[in-house]
Amino acid sequence: MPSHTFADRPAPQPPERDAVEALISRTRRLRGDVDAVRRDTSVIEEDDPQVRWQRALCDLAVHQLDDLGEHLGQLKDGIPEQADDEPAGVTTGDTTDLPRTGSILSRVGSAEWDLLTDEVSWSDELYQIFARSPESGPLSLDELPSLVLAEDQPLLMSMVTDCLVDGRPIDGEFRILLPDGRMRTVHMMGEPVLDADGCTASMWAVLRDVSRLRRSQHLMSRTRDSLRRGQQIARTEHRMAVELQEAVLPPWRGSLSTPGRGPGALDTAAHYLPSESSNLIGGDWYDALQLPDGRTLLTVGDLTGHGIPATSAMAMLLGALRGMAMAGIEPGAVMGHLNQLIESSVQPVLGSAVCCRYDPATGTLAWAQAGHPAPLLFRNGVGRPLPTPDGVLLGAASAVSYEQDQVTLLPGDVLMLHTDGLTRQRDRSAGPDALLGLAPRFAQARTAQDCVRTVVEEFGGTERLDDACVLVARVGA
Structure with missing residues (x-):
């Protein structure tokens, strides 16, 4: 077995x-x-x-x-939430706040100290607890503190006084130092034994070795505190990543109508869909930016990793991408520069991206991609992916070039850019075909926001393995 x-x-x-x-x-x-x-x-x-x-x-x-x-x-x-003013837990060696309990399977011994005859009686188990040979005899109440740690001696003496002088039961713990240098924690419960006149004649006590239990409690306390710190760090990192993402992604919400010089002006809308299987924000981005020459930048991308490293790398790449697009650099060249930027970064990552530049005057869409799903074009109730120009993942290889392709968009066309997390779901392998199946509904949509709302209704309510972005651009009639 x-x-x-x-x-x-x-x-x-x-x-x-x-x-x-x-x-x-x-x-x-x-x-x-x-x-x-x-x-x-x-x-x-x-x-x-x-x-x-x-x-x-x-x-x-x-x-x-x-x-x-x-x-x-x-x-x-489950693990209770810790309030801000709650102590972080008991530190190693401090048992004052621990419950006075122990395993009934621990070694248990008994002792009785006679005040009239000075006789001391120990059970065999007590000799084992104190690592003392029976030939050495039991310890008297005056000798017992010699084995107790100095900081615990006042507690032991107070317990003995309570029992012998005040006639009260005692219940407490102290630590003893064994001859081999090891330390044990002993839990003692005792009570006075009275004579016929009601005076204290002896003290009787049960002593338990609770060292293993206390070590387990210390370990549990440290583990609990470590878990709480991890949860606090995760919550803080999540909040910072969200704030960084919100600061970097476009400030517009809903639809953004970009001005144009002809009937091909774009109506754009986008949405970020968080992962249901992770509490950390990923490195996905989307962007639609009006360029100085009247053309429009459309881009989405996805970096590996989650949390602050991924969102900070995303912010760096998106800032560089915007700057190059504003300077008039072609999409294929933009991908090459982004690849070089990742290679020179202190913490290189892998990522995929698609970069499009749309000219409303001619209806021309020039675009390039780096290991990313191709944009989907919807026209007259039918959808298809655009033919994909060559391009490897960002950060995967050095000194590579990225091809650039172009397509002409017509009035009423709908262009969808998305990251692959949108269709990778636990309950089904949807793939791009599921997105292409939205074509009839897109044909009925009046705005880009209506199209995005359709995507979210179809894919937003299902548990996904990764976060995702979707950006829809609709060409005006």
């Missing part, structure tokens, strides 16, 4: 909520049964050491079941 680390064994899955609730119910019932036994032992003669032992074990069991119920509740509810 394969072990629990066998490679083919499926990864453990989070427990079902119903299963955890069933465990909580069973724990509560067991806790009630143990508490009933504890109440029964409390009315029996307490001078019997065996009865005291049984009652102490019942107390331990009740405490542990309470702790178990709390942990199961946390398992059901």
Whole structure:
């Protein structure tokens, strides 16, 4: 039979909520049964050491079941959100804020210190807890602090005083240093044993080695705090990436009508669709920009990665692209310069892009692409992809050239630019054919925004693996 680390064994899955609730119910019932036994032992003669032992074990069991119920509740509810003013957690070595509970499977020993005869009685388990040989004999109350860490000695002395002088039960923890240099955490519950006159004759206590439990709690606390810090960092990075993306992408929302010198003026609209499987913003962009000579820049692109690195690289490329387009550089040459820019970057990335320049006076669309899906042209209720000129991914190779092609757009034509995340979905392999199938609906649309709204209705509600952009340009009649 394969072990629990066998490679083919499926990864453990989070427990079902119903299963955890069933465990909580069973724990509560067991806790009630143990508490009933504890109440029964409390009315029996307490001078019997065996009865005291049984009652102490019942107390331990009740405490542990309470702790178990709390942990199961946390398992059901998940990691709680931390308020800004909430402490980050217990640091290593500090157990003052930890619950006074421990595993009933921990080593448990008992001791009794007689005040009248100075006799000390230790159980065998207590010698193991203190790593002390039985031949060395038990430690008296005066000797016990010698093994306790200096910072915990006042707590131990206060507990002993409460028990012997004030006659009160004690419950606390202290750390001891073993002969080999290791440290253990010991949980002690004790009570005074009274004589016939009601005076304290001895102190009886149960001591548990809770070192493993405390280490587990420290590890859980550190893991929880690390998770919370990771969540806070992720939220901050997401917010910064969103703000950077919003600052870089075009400020217009809805349709943007670009002025032209003829009947071919463009009506453009765009939309960004975030990924449903990631909380981080990707490096997708879209842009429509009126150039000084009256022509219009249309571009979309997609960089690898997510978060601030991807959005900052996107901002750099989009800024460079806008500058070159404003300077009148042809789309094919623009792609080549962007490729060189990525190569010279400190943190190079891979990306795809398409760059189009439309002249409304002639209806000519000149365009180039770098490993990107071709624009889709919709005319008279039929859609088709434009023939793709050669061009490799940005950042994939050095000293490469990018071909440029051109097509004439007619009044009423609809041009769609998109990133490939738009059609890569979990529930279906849609591909470009699904976009081309929107042609009849585009033919009925009156504006570019109507076309974008159709795309979002069709593809925006389905879980997608990656974020996406879509830009639609409609040629005026």
